């Protein structure tokens with residue numbers, strides 16, 4: 211008898227899994243090797259040349275060992291946060307095995323000749339903190355995305371509170387790993403600052419000792435290279451830390467910040483004030499993942515296919531959103547929402563057309579009375 215596969219073995223996204231689905235990496239997890247090298251190599255050089263020199267010059271107080279220990283502790287914390295960010299499900303939304311009824315009804319009731327635009331793209335309005343927010347239907351995952359959820363084209367998943375896809379970690383940054391990501395970036399900035407300042411101090415000692423800058427540079431080329439490396443890195447990770455502190459205080463994601471740039475009139479419905487926004491990121495418990503990748507694929511398929519009400523709410527995605535209320539699940543939307551471009555719309559149309567053929571094959575029912583009009 212064939213063994214029922216686990217969900218991580220048949221998952222349609224581009225993720226890589228380890229330990230039987232316990233660790234969820236992004237598709238380009240190899241980028242982690244480069245990132246780890248970029249962290250570990252400079253620290254290795256620092257310990258071998260700079261910290262050892264400190265120890266050589268101040269053997270009584272063991273300053274070199276203290277400096278080395280601090281550098282190693284900081285490096286380990288950076289690597290731990292990096293691992294936690296890269297190996298955690300960022301907030302992947304469960305997929306549906308077939309589209310919600312609203313989407314199907316849209317086609318079955320749409321006039322045969324009239325514009326397909328009445329159904330595409332399909333959106334609905336929900337209320338967040340008392341204000342209306344329009345959410346969109348994802349054709350790939352076949353769910354209505356919860357607010358702030360975006361489909362990452364690299365991972366091929368809908369991710370809740372999508373911030374960005376990080377190329378250095380090869381993973382999406384979303385609702386469940388954003389805090390670890392911020393701690394990774396900020397601890398990396400602290401490490402860079404520490405190594406830079408200690409290396410600068412070391413170069414000062416060497417200059418004082420030799421009384422000549424060029425002689426000192428000749429004596430310790432590693433220190434100079436380290437200073438240059440840390441200076442550049444500090445600008446990058448330090449700038450990123452300040453940028454994310456701003457985003458956290460405003461309760462924005464990087465994606466929202468880029469998308470809404472220049473639109474100063476747009477109200478941020480998610481902001482609850484600076485303190486509450488910081489509290490939300492740093493002090494609230496990380497929610498459990500919505501998908502059990504270790505579970506059997508058959509169970510997941512059954513839960514996705516079972517009740518129609520589940521489909522209506524987007525594969526259960528919206529059920530747990532306490533602050534959201536479905537307002538008008540109107541299937542007729544003419545306006546195209548912000549980040550949907552024409553290419554996507556045409557792709558979705560063709561996929562829907564394929565689906566209507568598939569569903570006919572599965573259920574043995576005649577095709578919808580009024581099929582979607584042509585894409586043109």
Ligand SMILES: [Zn+2]
Nearest residue numbers: 348351361368
């Ligand atoms: Zn999606």
Ligand SMILES: [Zn+2]
Nearest residue numbers: 362365375382
């Ligand atoms: Zn991604």
